[in-house]
Amino acid sequence: MSNTAPSEFNASVAEQNPDFLRTLNEFAVDLISIPNATDLFWYVARNVAGRLGFVDCVIYTADVETQELTQVAALGEKNPYGRTILNPLVIPFGVGITGKVALSRQPIIVDDLLNDANYIQDSQPARSEICVPLLSRGQLVGVIDSEHPDAHAFGPAELEILTTVAAMTSAKLELLDEADRSQQRYADLVKTHAKLSEEICSRKALEAELHDARRHEAVGQLTGRLAYDFNNLLSVISGNLELVEAYFKEPSSRRFLNEASLASQRATRLVSDLLVFAQRSKLTFSKTNMNDLVADLCGVSVVPHNVTLQLDLSPIDLVADTDVSAAKSAINAVISNGIEAMADGGTLTVSTDIVGRSTMSRLMLPRVLSPGVYVSVKVVDTGTGMTSDQIERVFDPFFSTKPASSGYGLGLSMVHGFMKQSGGAVVVSQNTPKGTILELFFPVQP
Numbered sequence: 001m002s003n004t005a006p007s008e009f010n011a012s013v014a015e016q017n018p019d020f021l022r023t024l025n026e027f028a029v030d031l032i033s034i035p036n037a038t039d040l041f042w043y044v045a046r047n048v049a050g051r052l053g054f055v056d057c058v059i060y061t062a063d064v065e066t067q068e069l070t071q072v073a074a075l076g077e078k079n080p081y082g083r084t085i086l087n088p089l090v091i092p093f094g095v096g097i098t099g100k101v102a103l104s105r106q107p108i109i110v111d112d113l114l115n116d117a118n119y120i121q122d123s124q125p126a127r128s129e130i131c132v133p134l135l136s137r138g139q140l141v142g143v144i145d146s147e148h149p150d151a152h153a154f155g156p157a158e159l160e161i162l163t164t165v166a167a168m169t170s171a172k173l174e175l176l177d178e179a180d181r182s183q184q185r186y187a188d189l190v191k192t193h194a195k196l197s198e199e200i201c202s203r204k205a206l207e208a209e210l211h212d213a214r215r216h217e218a219v220g221q222l223t224g225r226l227a228y229d230f231n232n233l234l235s236v237i238s239g240n241l242e243l244v245e246a247y248f249k250e251p252s253s254r255r256f257l258n259e260a261s262l263a264s265q266r267a268t269r270l271v272s273d274l275l276v277f278a279q280r281s282k283l284t285f286s287k288t289n290m291n292d293l294v295a296d297l298c299g300v301s302v303v304p305h306n307v308t309l310q311l312d313l314s315p316i317d318l319v320a321d322t323d324v325s326a327a328k329s330a331i332n333a334v335i336s337n338g339i340e341a342m343a344d345g346g347t348l349t350v351s352t353d354i355v356g357r358s359t360m361s362r363l364m365l366p367r368v369l370s371p372g373v374y375v376s377v378k379v380v381d382t383g384t385g386m387t388s389d390q391i392e393r394v395f396d397p398f399f400s401t402k403p404a405s406s407g408y409g410l411g412l413s414m415v416h417g418f419m420k421q422s423g424g425a426v427v428v429s430q431n432t433p434k435g436t437i438l439e440l441f442f443p444v445q446p
């Protein structure tokens, strides 16, 4: 066995093997378009070693973790057809001639295998063998091995040729490795960018929610204070009106007094609605079967002939802790809005469900809610829908797109105030392709 270091390329190699330079030139050109390591190994085994006069060539890849070589491409006996290796050998580093080359990272030529104790016979017995390492950035990545049925088949010329092929193969492997890494870096970058965008979006959404919550809080406080004072003044006004009514019996005076009294009643109702929005109403909580409440309410709802009312109640009993009469008013206000938004007809679906028990359904809870279990009452209509601008203002008191005579724009403000005061929430979103979804979350526990 001779352990031979590669010598400088010399002209005599090219003279001895006229195909050498042409094959190497073609190899250099083809290398550019070879897309991956597997194609490269097969190309080298067949098109390079084969055309350079080697009757056999097997390429092994090295695994430095397991310290093993595995056959990955071959020319000759090991590969009679296609790109399949018959019984691919796995050789530990240090074992056999290929294993020795893997360990020493130096090429080896064995002139006569009959005299070499390291020889591991593969599919066919051979007399001589040449093996060179494949190195990438100083690391062993594999070996190229060739055997010959005759002794003394390999000399310095073959070593020169195979070492040059190995160097070119290693250079391409480095390029492929770099391409893989830059592709991975690009993929990582895309992933990081997507994650960052997602975080920015969710942060913006959170900031918007916080801004909305603060705005409602401020408006609520001011409204609450005004409504409270107004309520006191109205009590004085209506009390005095009642006293005056006792003194003025003649019809002309009664008419004026009646109008004053009606106006004072409307003002009292308005002020009490504002107190609901400002979360200052008096609530009485009790365990309430929400399926029954919704069914009763829908049973007495007046629905136009061109609107279909669908009930989709949860099969399990849903008990929430709420104020029955205020909960009915809130759901009713949402149903009325849905019906009013479907002047040309449509379908209104009212469904109930339990949310917050499983990890998945916890994700469906609005962020404003504290963690817990809630009964959801969802009202979906196929009406006009709302613009995102309208959605933003829908809970503001006195926001209405309806004619002045139809409503004050307090319906959803009251729903918002009541739901918040009772530890729940109301959420609005667009129904696709058209319509609106309003979902009310009632806490199961107080």
Ligand SMILES: Nc1ncnc2c1ncn2[C@@H]1O[C@H](COP(=O)(O)OP(=O)(O)OP(=O)(O)O)[C@@H](O)[C@H]1O
Binding pocket: 333, 337, 338, 341, 381, 383, 384, 385, 386, 390, 394, 399, 400, 401, 402, 406, 407, 408, 409, 410, 411, 412, 413, 435, 436
């Ligand atoms: N389901 C819905 N579809 C389309 N728009 C809606 C829907 N619900 C509410 N809106 C819009 O939100 C506005 C505010 O609703 P809200 O219930 O607070 O007041 P309103 O219905 O106008 O008057 P009120 O309820 O005081 O009689 C409505 O005028 C309407 O523009």
Ligand SMILES: [Mg+2]
Binding pocket: 333, 336, 337, 407, 411, 412
């Ligand atoms: Mg309304």
